[in-house]
Amino acid sequence: MKRQFGPTNAMYPQPIILISTIxxxxxxxxxxxxxxxxxxxxxxxxxxxxxxxxxxxxNILQTKDFVINIPGTDLxxxxxxxxxxxxxxxxxxxxxxxTPLESVLIRSKMVKECPINIExxxxxxxxxxxxxxxxxxxxxxxIDEKILEEGLIDFNRFKPMVYAQKTYFSLGEELGxxxxxxx
Amino acid sequence: MKRQFGPTNAMYPQPIILISTIxxxxxxxxxxxxxxxxxxxxxxxxxxxxxxxxxxxxNILQTKDFVINIPGTDLxxxxxxxxxxxxxxxxxxxxxxxTPLESVLIRSKMVKECPINIExxxxxxxxxxxxxxxxxxxxxxxIDEKILEEGLIDFNRFKPMVYAQKTYFSLGEELGxxxxxxx
Numbered sequence: 001m002k003r004q005f006g007p008t009n010a011m012y013p014q015p016i017i018l019i020s021t022i023x024x025x026x027x028x029x030x031x032x033x034x035x036x037x038x039x040x041x042x043x044x045x046x047x048x049x050x051x052x053x054x055x056x057x058x059n060i061l062q063t064k065d066f067v068i069n070i071p072g073t074d075l076x077x078x079x080x081x082x083x084x085x086x087x088x089x090x091x092x093x094x095x096x097x098x099t100p101l102e103s104v105l106i107r108s109k110m111v112k113e114c115p116i117n118i119e120x121x122x123x124x125x126x127x128x129x130x131x132x133x134x135x136x137x138x139x140x141x142x143i144d145e146k147i148l149e150e151g152l153i154d155f156n157r158f159k160p161m162v163y164a165q166k167t168y169f170s171l172g173e174e175l176g177x178x179x180x181x182x183x
Numbered sequence: 184m185k186r187q188f189g190p191t192n193a194m195y196p197q198p199i200i201l202i203s204t205i206x207x208x209x210x211x212x213x214x215x216x217x218x219x220x221x222x223x224x225x226x227x228x229x230x231x232x233x234x235x236x237x238x239x240x241x242n243i244l245q246t247k248d249f250v251i252n253i254p255g256t257d258l259x260x261x262x263x264x265x266x267x268x269x270x271x272x273x274x275x276x277x278x279x280x281x282t283p284l285e286s287v288l289i290r291s292k293m294v295k296e297c298p299i300n301i302e303x304x305x306x307x308x309x310x311x312x313x314x315x316x317x318x319x320x321x322x323x324x325x326i327d328e329k330i331l332e333e334g335l336i337d338f339n340r341f342k343p344m345v346y347a348q349k350t351y352f353s354l355g356e357e358l359g360x361x362x363x364x365x366x
Contacts, residue, residue, distance in 0.1 A: 002300070002325040004287070007227035010301055010324050012253065012336070012343055013198050013354060014220060037197060037220040039232045040312030044190035047230055047316060049222045070195065073358060081364040104187065117185070118193055126309050128318055129223030133230060135311055141188040148186060153195070153348055160195055162345055162354060165336055166361040171196060171345060172353030175256060180351075181263040 013164035021059035031056040032083030034163040044138035065106035069114035115144035196347035204242035214239040215266030217346040227321040248289035252297035298327035
């Protein structure tokens, strides 16, 4: 028996990412997000939903770039902090102890402690409800050698966080590879 | 030390969902997807990236609706099958043994065996690279009483699947609630 609810956000689970941006005056910021997805194959586009009132949104419009940093479970506390506190008055890098690292192709800096960093250039923005769907194009991807095995990510070594119903989870056990039903 | 890659899809992990649609002639289909996210708060909008060549995309354009069904790990084989086989020539409901269930507000049917079903009306589509970002508005959400505890989903009873690098994973252990850094 199922219970019926009205319109509600019930898409679970989602990835936890850190979005790092820089203002035109050069002030870095980090924002935590979960409403994000790969969006296009041929140009490696990524979509992120961000409220229009967010500092990160204004920064992205100014500099036309941002970095998607994927934290491991060891960055749980820092990731939560960057999602709970607006960046206008504070320096989230220094308060969390996270390290800003120069990107290769864009102005926004990477979060060094995250094993995956995706340098993105802003492609376009779409309005959805009162939020903005930011479309970024991945232009350079950095992956820590420690989590790579023959060019692929080893999820026994890298544990990304998964978010559902305002709760952080770890990634669970491997169930099988795509195509398992065809064998 | 990090290794540099060119543009590549590296957003991990993503949720596994089943999208059920119906053609204007009344033929049901199920497609598996992972590139999806909540997109807007006030109208509970959802974004899904779908290739323009997909039957599900054509169905959605025809009927202007679709259902997002969230499977548990017990539907691993069926979920993989629906992602591996195009629906033009086959009936995925009968081949997988999944049960089509009438929706309340829309024409596309729900997948009964999935503990969460989100009836969505098509709001708009945006072109991103060669894919299409489908924006749906959740109009009715169905959640199995068995996974609910005081109106919230209990992720000890419902185990959604998480997808990363062409591999299915279970949801891992709970790490903490949003706001944990503020305590």
